[in-house]
Amino acid sequence: MTEASGCPVGVTTEHDLLAEVVTQQLEAMLAVGNYDAVKLLLQPVQPVDIAEAIGGLPPQLQAIAFRLLTKDEAISVYEYLDTAIQQNLLGLLRSGEMREVMEEMSPDDRARLFEELPAKVVRQLLSELSPEERRVTAELLGYESETAGRLMTTEYVSLKENQTAAVALEIVRRRAHDTETIYSLYVTDAQRRLTGILSLRDLLTAAPQARIGDVMTEEVLSVRTNTDQEKVARTIQRYDFLAIPVVDLEQRLVGIVTVDDVIDVIEQEATRDLYAAGAVQAGGDDDYFSSNLFTVARRRVVWLAVLVVASFFTSEVIAANEEVLQKVVLLAAFIPLLGGTGGNVGAQSSTVVIRGLSTQSISGLGPFRAIGREAVAGALLGLLMMVLVVPFAWWRGESALVGLSVGMSLLAITTLAATAGAAFPLLFDRMGLDPALMSTPFITTCTDVAGTLIYLQTAAWLVSNLPQLLQATGISTQLLTAMTP
Amino acid sequence: MTEASGCPVGVTTEHDLLAEVVTQQLEAMLAVGNYDAVKLLLQPVQPVDIAEAIGGLPPQLQAIAFRLLTKDEAISVYEYLDTAIQQNLLGLLRSGEMREVMEEMSPDDRARLFEELPAKVVRQLLSELSPEERRVTAELLGYESETAGRLMTTEYVSLKENQTAAVALEIVRRRAHDTETIYSLYVTDAQRRLTGILSLRDLLTAAPQARIGDVMTEEVLSVRTNTDQEKVARTIQRYDFLAIPVVDLEQRLVGIVTVDDVIDVIEQEATRDLYAAGAVQAGGDDDYFSSNLFTVARRRVVWLAVLVVASFFTSEVIAANEEVLQKVVLLAAFIPLLGGTGGNVGAQSSTVVIRGLSTQSISGLGPFRAIGREAVAGALLGLLMMVLVVPFAWWRGESALVGLSVGMSLLAITTLAATAGAAFPLLFDRMGLDPALMSTPFITTCTDVAGTLIYLQTAAWLVSNLPQLLQATGISTQLLTAMTP
Known part of the structure; x- marks a missing residue:
């Protein structure tokens, strides 16, 4: 059923088989020290599959394999690794190498990792982050778990009402590399209060000279930082949103929750209900x-x-x-x-x-x-x-x-x-x-x-x-x- | 908890309360024939909420309320209505009025509706569609239920490798109004075979003169028309995709499945498992x-x-x-x-x-x-x-x-x-x-x-x-x- 990875069009339905094959090849190549072959092998593989392949390696080989990834790959792969392996890599790699990964991780994924680490390690890692990333992480860790505040990311594109569509599009272009989504755009006033939203679709189809204030939708559905994650998920599901804005008590925009996180919440809640029905106490994220x-x-x-x-x-x-x-x-x-x-x-x-x-x-x-x-x-x-x-x-x-x-x-x-x-x-x-x-x-x-x-x-x-x-x-x-x- | 609809920023967590209030106001306004007030009331409300409010009305008022919607609203609202109410409206409204709605509906939603209708009604409705929409609908209805073929939509943007980014962006702009998503773009060859994908993000950040063939990713994960819907859902979930392409046996691109449909599949499968655990036979989509x-x-x-x-x-x-x-x-x-x-x-x-x-x-x-x-x-x-x-x-x-x-x-x-x-x-x-x-x-x-x-x-x-x-x-x-x- 599965075609070899690297083939231009892969009809993939059996991920596990793919990951297993990659893991075996990876282990064999690492054992003989053929690092160029490793790079070639992993190049066409999706980050989540690389993460699974690395997870299947013996602990001492995990760090070697991880080091062979390009910087961008390393950041995406790290986010998909199990917490135990993330911790293992933290210990194995010299802190200099990990600083860049930590710095570039999505704030929400980083907060989830930090939650699992010993306080001493967290303090050291926080001290190595840039002041901005440190502030964001500390803020996210301050929200209760299973709320919108913990689920959200602080990386989004915000615009102003008096910008033109052309200027806004330029802002979107510039921010495209470092934001979680550019498909939902948020409009705020001088006090950072959310006043409207627009989709990239709206922006692209607007006349270049149109004011954002005229293109945006003023009726915005948002959730608060303390809204339960299940309610956040239900709202996104109900309205077929790609993301929902999160506001604080003063209606200031503080983050967004994206649809991919919501799928995981829905699955997690379903597992919890099923386990309860079977008299099994559900664990956290662990497998x-x-x-x-x-x-x-x-x-x-x-x-x-x-x-x-x-x-x-x-x-x-x-x-x-x-x-x-x-x-x-x-x-x-x-x-x-x-x-x-x-x-x-x-x-x-x-x-x-x-x-x-x-x-x-x-x-x-x-x-x-x-x-x-x-x-x-x-x-x-x-x-x-x-x-x-x-x-x-x-x-x-x-x-x-x-x-x-x-x-x-x-x-x-x-x-x-x-x-x-x-x-x-x-x-x-x-x-x-x-x-x-x-x-x-x-x-x-x-x-x-x-x-x-x-x-x-x-x-x-x-x-x-x-x-x-x-x-x-x-x-x-x-x-x-x-x-x- | 819920703020009045129409307020610029609504923190909404209690949809049902909102829908209930809207339904009550709607019924009162319709009873006294104040149709302008109805239009004003519904203007800031989301389509899914309008659909729920209409669903709460007595059957004879449903058609009146539905007629008061603008054409665009009517199309979005109709897709969210329960099948029973969709059928009721079909019978109540003169066929001319419904033809436009039918024509503009997403092909996947239309196929789901037709599946529930008596064969005679389906034949009549099909005959009123444009040749293109008729062909698409008949094709979708030909796939087995709970497969990628049934879940997919045929409305997507496809590009060619030798187009430039600037030309491609123009195509995206033109198609923005009538495709389900413009955020995932698909590249096909002369035989309609899928050769690559790119995101709108990739396209926006590419140089205007860059060839699409150089910007696109050649490693494409796709599913086949007969892939089980649960596998489709798991793939989108695993890779955090917004959509996945569906190909036929000859690798020709025939449609895409989007993330919003996947959430519903995951929920449906969880309900099925839970019902099985509780010795209850799960029904279809009905409530x-x-x-x-x-x-x-x-x-x-x-x-x-x-x-x-x-x-x-x-x-x-x-x-x-x-x-x-x-x-x-x-x-x-x-x-x-x-x-x-x-x-x-x-x-x-x-x-x-x-x-x-x-x-x-x-x-x-x-x-x-x-x-x-x-x-x-x-x-x-x-x-x-x-x-x-x-x-x-x-x-x-x-x-x-x-x-x-x-x-x-x-x-x-x-x-x-x-x-x-x-x-x-x-x-x-x-x-x-x-x-x-x-x-x-x-x-x-x-x-x-x-x-x-x-x-x-x-x-x-x-x-x-x-x-x-x-x-x-x-x-x-x-x-x-x-x-x-």
Whole structure:
């Protein structure tokens, strides 16, 4: 599927294969010291692929390979390396060599790297930066993580209203090499307050003598430095923007967030929701599959322990109802089925509600209507399941008592599970907490406790009341004898 | 939080509130026939917000509001409307009015709309398009859904190698109004084969007399028309592209996929994975929260039925082990706990593996090492859980037999669950099926059957062998009597 790199048009869908081949060739060339071949090999490769190839090398070869890159390549490649390898290179390369890379990195990528480094190293690196880059980095590090302030870059093109389109285009040309994007342009007043935006498309199609103030759009959507990164992502996604301006409390333009960072945020948030649904604690940016087994266990054991302790209540409920189980042991055969079905119905409701909250598709419906809807859906599903489960339980449980207990509690359990599955995430959201925390496994386990209680209490009640009940409804004694255990 | 629309700088984070206010004002103005006020109200509002406001109106007012938009607004707004409302407008507006909108829509959005319409309507609409747009639309509709061919737009700027930068810039200027993006430019030869790309940034900074062939990059990453949309998205995400070219089998450029469509694909795939994890069948593009209750039930009942039938096996296992339960009823108290813990451990493993396959972060590890890793993690988690569970089971189960049965089977169950949780999605992936199909609830339910069997068989074995076992290990008869039930 993958064509050799260097081929003029590469239809690439298997990056990993490409990176693997490059890594192998790279390692072989470095081993024999053929540095010219390395330069030739890497020349047509994209920075992100070079970064992955370097990441696959033994640590001592990483610095050698990195040194062989041109200055521009080194800067782009460095930004794509994993934090651990970035740190490794910092230590291996003499500081003089790294100063240039540090100086030229995007401010947002640099802030993300500095966050991971020991304070001592950060202080040294900051002292080597130019005063301007130092100020910008310190400023970005001052914003809370996962906010627009941390996500933004301070490299953007800003224009003034009274400039002409021709002058503005000249400014764009000059700034093209050192700004993250030149496709979205920002207009500010003397106090650096954002007064309008225009796209490079608008600028290119404007008459050369047109005033920027007349070409720009005054209705600007912006976010604040403390806006949550997920909201920033949703806004860019909704309006199909390439970038969004970030302003401070005084409406002064302080940075922009670009669409490529937003894709990563959307992916990160999706991973977080999925992990929550699977009772796994999400890590930071680090790669799950390269973290060690104790990190893996640590990220899971807390949730498991919580769920096990919740299961103790189910055990308590069963122990408390030992008497009815003693009488009809086959009742035990349906405890997992009822708990499981309740759990699954609860998981379905919480899944759609949590996802609806994430993508904001639930907001058309109010919370009460959403819960009501789920409750009715749960009851409907319970009725449908009864058709399947009651005959099986009656036959397998060898009595009407088991069949009726299972059927009656099934309906109650699915309704309750769907209601709880919808209500808990919505409640959490209202309280300002992450709804995904009220995750599927938690709802599953709670449903288990309640479901088992409902089932065994129903059975206990039927054991003492079924005969009278059947008599009252006029069912013959013969049938009665056949049906009760 | 939201400032009034029309204010020069709006810090918008609550779109829904904005859309709601606009909808209310719009409805009031339309009711009294104040159409000038409507135009004034909508003038500063973004197309996507206008679309949402129109979507909130009663059907008969939608067409009136839509007619009040300027031609350009109408085209942008129409692309953002839900398919149902697009269809409604098609029916309400005289065909002449809609012809212009149809003609000017992005080809990819138009293809998506036509897909949902009845064949008769599509034929009529196609006949009203210009020959060029008709050809393009028919071509797009010919590609399979969820491929690059279906996702791409055919509106892009293509240049020739022997043009100068100045000429190329003029071409870009001329095409700026009718192409989806002018920021990525494509160079083709006489056979329309893609030979290079350049960004508008490259073009702007090139000398006016420079040849495009000298400015462009020859190493082009492209995808084919039949490349899966998720791979297209991952490629754009990986390389931080704004767009990627799509070529046919002969390397001819046929379209481009832009980053805004990719964000929607990533979100759609995340929803699909999350729904699979929650045993909910994902729908198409339609909004879950606006679909009716029977659609909701239909999307869930199939999975539930499968899971209920799987639970029948657990019931069978318990019924088959009725004898040991008869002897020690309290054994039943731990069936849900063991099944639940096994299910949760299995869910954790399948979650990280399924997500790892989606984001391609698992590919560094081979499948066998990934499974081995999960198995060891499962055993580790089982050992940690034993510390918590065995003392509780011993006490609550009122015997060493229950405590030992629970402990021994717990370790076996967590190891098995983690192994299965990792192996099934990887196996499905190898077989070319969607790994998310081998979803968490399915693994949970399978683990339940196996776990219950292991537990009750262990208990049955201990019932007949515990006394000899204890005697063999030299434990005093007094302790023995206290410990066996």
